[in-house]
Amino acid sequence: MININHLSKVYQTKKGEVSGVNNVSLTINEGEIYGIVGYSGAGKSSLVRCINLLERPTKGNITVDGVDLTKLKSEKLRQARLKIGMIFQHFNLVSQKTVFENIAFSLKAAKVPSNQIASRVEELLAMVGLSDKRDVYPGQLSGGQKQRVGIARALANDPKVLLCDEATSALDPTTTKSILQLLKKINKEMNITIVLITHEMDVVKEICHRMAIMQAGKVVEEGDVYEIFASPKNELTREFISSVISFDLPAPVLEKVTGTLVKVIFKGEIAGESIISDMVQKFKVKGNFLHGSIDYIQDAPLGIFVMELNGEKNEVSKAIQYIENRSAHVEVIKDGI
Numbered sequence: 001m002i003n004i005n006h007l008s009k010v011y012q013t014k015k016g017e018v019s020g021v022n023n024v025s026l027t028i029n030e031g032e033i034y035g036i037v038g039y040s041g042a043g044k045s046s047l048v049r050c051i052n053l054l055e056r057p058t059k060g061n062i063t064v065d066g067v068d069l070t071k072l073k074s075e076k077l078r079q080a081r082l083k084i085g086m087i088f089q090h091f092n093l094v095s096q097k098t099v100f101e102n103i104a105f106s107l108k109a110a111k112v113p114s115n116q117i118a119s120r121v122e123e124l125l126a127m128v129g130l131s132d133k134r135d136v137y138p139g140q141l142s143g144g145q146k147q148r149v150g151i152a153r154a155l156a157n158d159p160k161v162l163l164c165d166e167a168t169s170a171l172d173p174t175t176t177k178s179i180l181q182l183l184k185k186i187n188k189e190m191n192i193t194i195v196l197i198t199h200e201m202d203v204v205k206e207i208c209h210r211m212a213i214m215q216a217g218k219v220v221e222e223g224d225v226y227e228i229f230a231s232p233k234n235e236l237t238r239e240f241i242s243s244v245i246s247f248d249l250p251a252p253v254l255e256k257v258t259g260t261l262v263k264v265i266f267k268g269e270i271a272g273e274s275i276i277s278d279m280v281q282k283f284k285v286k287g288n289f290l291h292g293s294i295d296y297i298q299d300a301p302l303g304i305f306v307m308e309l310n311g312e313k314n315e316v317s318k319a320i321q322y323i324e325n326r327s328a329h330v331e332v333i334k335d336g337i
């Protein structure tokens with residue numbers, strides 16, 4: 001659906017050139033919710049703004065639904081852009097216009113006949129759960145309600161793609177959840193491909209199917225969200241994951257560890273605890289659980305346990321191998337003394 005090919009964005013500033021995106025290639029499939037994660041300045045906004053040509057790429061190209069937007073001129077580009085909706089962190093609503101007028105504005109810009117506008121706005125308001133706010137001004141709405149108006153406006157012209165630039169970063173956790181549920185519903189029911197940029201891994205964990213992690217304009221890791229949570233390859237990815245699933249042990253606990261400290265990751269429905277108790281019975285090792293939980297990446301369980309294994313080096317190695325053979329992944333955090 002969206003193909004980003006060797007894309008770079010360089011800004012010309014008074015102090016010289018600033019790199020926003022540096023040679024990024026990504027494919028985002030139709031019907032997917034794709035998360036782009038990174039700290040401030042990583043290049044997320046620059047990348048996403050190149051998708052709808054709010055920023056023009058310096059190098060490379062982007063095709064959306066088979067069309068290379070960089071090759072389109074005036075009217076054709078305007079038409080193509082109507083199929084890419086966008087929502088923003090600070091909503092970008094026009095404060096002097098009512099909710100109705102804010103949404104109708106998008107329809108007028110797309111030259112929708114005026115006799116169709118009112119019914120379409122009503123339909124959009126019902127979809128985002130704001131039918132009763134039709135005639136109020138943005139100033140009278142909560143943050144979550146403002147973002148719902150932003151979503152209704154972005155969906156007005158039946159886009160195929162919805163770009164979300166830190167769409168929940170200004171909202172409290174409960175409101176964030178309700179907006180994410182709404183995005184999930186839009187993705188499922190309207191088959192809209194969603195590209196979502198965020199610095200919050202919670203957001204990705206809650207709704208994204210695949211994700212990319214960006215740092216200094218580059219993608220440092222990319223793939224299926226569940227697989228990335230289960231076995232992150234990059235240090236920055238690990239850091240982001242630890243913000244939502246943390247297994248850091250307090251220093252006094254770590255000091256007492258004399259055996260081999262391992263993190264065992266069970267994917268899916270594997271009965272992790274029974275594999276570990278089998279392992280303890282089969283080998284001459286003692287297992288001491290120090291930390292553990294089963295987390296859910298959307299609906300899929302991911303079990304992570306941190307444990308200390310005590311025993312002969314050879315037995316500990318065999319025990320680790322045994323767990324790995326039973327479809328789990330073992331990371332040795334600290335080798336036994």
Ligand SMILES: Nc1ncnc2c1ncn2[C@@H]1O[C@H](COP(=O)(O)OP(=O)(O)OP(=O)(O)O)[C@@H](O)[C@H]1O
Binds near residue numbers: 021039041046
């Ligand atoms: N219009 C611009 N002019 C000059 N430099 C820019 C411009 N927009 C972004 N940059 C620079 O490009 C780099 C990437 O910024 P970008 O906003 O894309 O990152 P980000 O990951 O979205 O961060 P944030 O979440 O803070 O917006 C930064 O160094 C930034 O200063």
